[in-house]
Each structure stands twice: as C-alpha cells, then as structure tokens.
Amino acid sequence: xxxxxxxxxxxxxxxxxxxxxxGRAEVRQWQRGYRPLGHAPVRVPYSWDMFAIxxxxxxxxxxxxxxxxxxxxxxxxxxxxxxxxxxxxxxxxAYEGAARLGCAFRTTxxxxxxxxxxxxxxxxxxxxxxxH
Amino acid sequence: MSPVSLAIExxxxxxxxxxxxxxxxxxxxxxxxxxxLYDAIDLVWGTTERSLSWFPHARDWRLAALQVVLVASGLMxxxxxxxxxxxxxxxxxxxxxxxxxxxxxxxxxxxxVYALIAHSGGGPFAEGRRPxxxxxxxxxxxxWVYLATGxxxxxxxxLSGGHLFVRTQYLVQSQDWPFPLPVExxxxxxxxxxxxxxxxAALEILLSGVMFARRPYxxxxxxxxxIHGAGALITNVWFFxxxxxxxxxxxxxxxxxAKSLTDSRLRxxxxxxxxxx
Numbered sequence: 001x002x003x004x005x006x007x008x009x010x011x012x013x014x015x016x017x018x019x020x021x022x023g024r025a026e027v028r029q030w031q032r033g034y035r036p037l038g039h040a041p042v043r044v045p046y047s048w049d050m051f052a053i054x055x056x057x058x059x060x061x062x063x064x065x066x067x068x069x070x071x072x073x074x075x076x077x078x079x080x081x082x083x084x085x086x087x088x089x090x091x092x093x094a095y096e097g098a099a100r101l102g103c104a105f106r107t108t109x110x111x112x113x114x115x116x117x118x119x120x121x122x123x124x125x126x127x128x129x130x131x132h
Numbered sequence: 133m134s135p136v137s138l139a140i141e142x143x144x145x146x147x148x149x150x151x152x153x154x155x156x157x158x159x160x161x162x163x164x165x166x167x168x169l170y171d172a173i174d175l176v177w178g179t180t181e182r183s184l185s186w187f188p189h190a191r192d193w194r195l196a197a198l199q200v201v202l203v204a205s206g207l208m209x210x211x212x213x214x215x216x217x218x219x220x221x222x223x224x225x226x227x228x229x230x231x232x233x234x235x236x237x238x239x240x241x242x243x244x245v246y247a248l249i250a251h252s253g254g255g256p257f258a259e260g261r262r263p264x265x266x267x268x269x270x271x272x273x274x275x276w277v278y279l280a281t282g283x284x285x286x287x288x289x290x291l292s293g294g295h296l297f298v299r300t301q302y303l304v305q306s307q308d309w310p311f312p313l314p315v316e317x318x319x320x321x322x323x324x325x326x327x328x329x330x331x332x333a334a335l336e337i338l339l340s341g342v343m344f345a346r347r348p349y350x351x352x353x354x355x356x357x358x359i360h361g362a363g364a365l366i367t368n369v370w371f372f373x374x375x376x377x378x379x380x381x382x383x384x385x386x387x388x389x390a391k392s393l394t395d396s397r398l399r400x401x402x403x404x405x406x407x408x409x
Contacts (some may be wrong), residue, residue: 051353057302085179
C-alpha cells in the first residue's frame, strides 16, 4: 500500500472514531428517553447537551461569616473565581447540604445560613437555617 | 476503475489536498491560546479543583498533572512546534479530565477539537502542511455540535425559559452580576426567557446549517457572535464562547460561493492563493 493510502486509512479511522463516539452519544440520549419537544435530555458525554438539562441554583450566605484558612467567608462566591469558574450543583438539596458542611467552619454557635434558590419554574425562594 | 478504487483514490486526493489559506493554522493558535489561558488560570488558582470541592482539601495531583500537560501542550500548539504530538496529548488529557474528573461539555468539545487540530500541520506523516481534510472535519464538527445542541434544547425545560431564568437569576443572587436594570427585569420574566431560549435554539440550528453549507460568512459570524456573546454576558461562559466564535470566524470560508468536496477543492490550490472573496 502506498504511503498516501496509509494516510487515507489513518484519516478515515480517526474520523470514524469521532463519528462513532458522537453518534453513540445521541443514541444513548434517545435510549434514555430524549424526544424532541417531549422528554428532556440527560447528561451524556459527547452528546452536546449544553444548557439542555433541568437545574436549580442557589446562593449561600453565612451570618456571621464562617472562617476558612484564616479568611472570613460570608458568601459561597467568596471562594470562587470572579468569572467563568464556579462551584455549582444541579439541585437545591445539594446546596443545603453544602451550606451545612460550611457550618463546620463557624466561629460562633449562633451562626445561621441563608439559601436563595432559583428554580426552573420561575420561582425564587429564600430560607434560613441555624447551624447545628 | 472500480467504484472502490475510485473511492480510495478520491479519499487519497482529499487527504493529500492542501488548504487554500492559513486559516486552519490561525484557528489552531487562537483556539489553543484561549484554552491555554483557561488552563493557566486553572493550574495557578486551582479553579477546577475548587469546583470539584469548595471546601479545603489536598490538591488532586492527577488533576494538576493533567493541567500541566494541557498548559505545555497549549503552549506548543500556539507556537506551532510538534503539533501532532502535543495536540494528541492535549486531546487525551482533556478527555481524561472530562471523563474521569469533571464532566464539562466544554472539555468534551475541546478533546475533539484538539484531536483534529493535532493534524493541522500534517499529522504523524508530515510536517509543514495545511491539510484540507482537517479544515473540512472541523467545519462539520462545529456544524454537528450546533445541530445536536440546538435539537437537544427542543424540550420543555429549555423552551419554557426556565433554564435561562435559573442561570441569570443565580448570577444576580450570587454574584451581583451587573445586568443593566431593564435587562435584569426582562430576564426575571419567564415568558421573555422562553422567547430568548426559543430564539437561541433556533439560531443554533440555523448556524449549523450555515456551517454545513459553508456560507454565508457574514451570517455565520453574526450568529456566532449573537449566540456566544449572549452566552458569555448572561450565563458567564467565556472561554467556550470565545473558542466557538473563533471557530466560526476563522474556519468558515470567506468565499461567496460554497464549494463541495467533489469539485476543484480536491485539487491542491496554488500556494499563494487567498480564499478571501
């Protein structure tokens, strides 16, 4: 086989691998119930489900601020990068769990944490809990 | 000549054809540069590490090692040295990062693009080339990503505007995102978010068509800037947005006439030829 043909075989094998990886991802979406204008997709690598799955997001505050590595932290965002990078969860319950974990760093027993959660149905709810 | 031999001959010609201009190399440098900045920030500030666990913990050395590989590879892709080796290393590192540590769509996408731009200098067989097939494959890849993501957004959660509502209002609540007041008010309205979400999905599918058809250039770039400019400003997604705009602006041919794979583009064009129309 001529060198040019080896290059052709290599090129086709690479492209075929990319087609298989991405084609299989779409098949998995379908198998997991996705239907256009019907069932929402789930997370499947290489299916390109950006922004397509349902999420909740919450902001967390502690009052008074907790202390982590010598720094006072009153908001979850105090320990994340200003843009792009963020530590997020998909469900409000996960935020509540994270806020409770943050209570381990409280400086007083009277610390409370506050959650403002934004939901996909257009609701924003706010709740406060005492750290135990 | 049998159909099989003809097909092999055509494929060999396509693989051997040179791209018309330097846009592929420019895209490689810009794409690698955008993600080099991302990875440098990530390595220095441990941002993905923090995304995995917000609370104090020992740094994961495997993730740090991947980030070192990504920074080194990104640097070499920008400079244009040992492109295949470092491109494939970046693809493997990014895929590992996504599959084993942090399943971010941006990372999956990067792994595919790195695997393709690893061949932008000729791949393992040659150096100093500008293979047309890599340019073609990248155009199809971008077109596919826009089509798949646009179609997957055709679901109630996205079209209702709920997703945009969550993302924008979260930025307001958590980061005091500096939306102008009228914009913030508008984004607080689920029906308005629904319209924006529907338009967004439609524009992505339209841009997919432009990328498949390879024209018109201005419409493609306008759509990319509109989609990803909004994506950056209202959803805080900057690096992926920048690399997608760069991809559309640099890979989409600037000719007025789209050329198919079976026409004159299979023949190596003159080296000095420009694709600017």
